[in-house]
Amino acid sequence: MEQLVAKQLVKTYGKRTIVQDVDFEARRGEIVGLLGPNGAGKTTTFGLIVGLGKPDRGKIVLDGRDITELSMYKRTRLGLGYLPQEPSVFRRLTVEENLLGVLQLRKELSNEEKQATLTSL
Missing domain, CATH: 3.40.50.300 (P-loop containing nucleotide triphosphate hydrolases)
Structure with missing residues (x-):
């Protein structure tokens, strides 16, 4: 199951x-x-x-x-998946900018890895 x-x-x-x-x-x-x-x-x-x-x-x-x-x-x-209860605090940002914001929390990733991740999405 x-x-x-x-x-x-x-x-x-x-x-x-x-x-x-x-x-x-x-x-x-x-x-x-x-x-x-x-x-x-x-x-x-x-x-x-x-x-x-x-x-x-x-x-x-x-x-x-x-x-x-x-x-x-x-x-x-x-x-x-994850769907927050409240509307995003980043409502005025594009989808790409919101995704990049989440990636910025990943301190173990280099900027190049973050950009590659964003591109792959």
């Missing part, structure tokens, strides 16, 4: 642990919510799953494939 699984996700910023040992599972077509008070790490957990950030520990598996190290755009190509 196709599914998305997160195991023992951990994310820290400085000395502060934002996400600690989070397990998550969702099957294709299933609707699952993350519940918790403000500051509980829901948004960070979601960001780790879709590839907006990398966990310090843990694993993310989609349909039996470890995608923990895959970039957001590669996860999208595998069928994992």
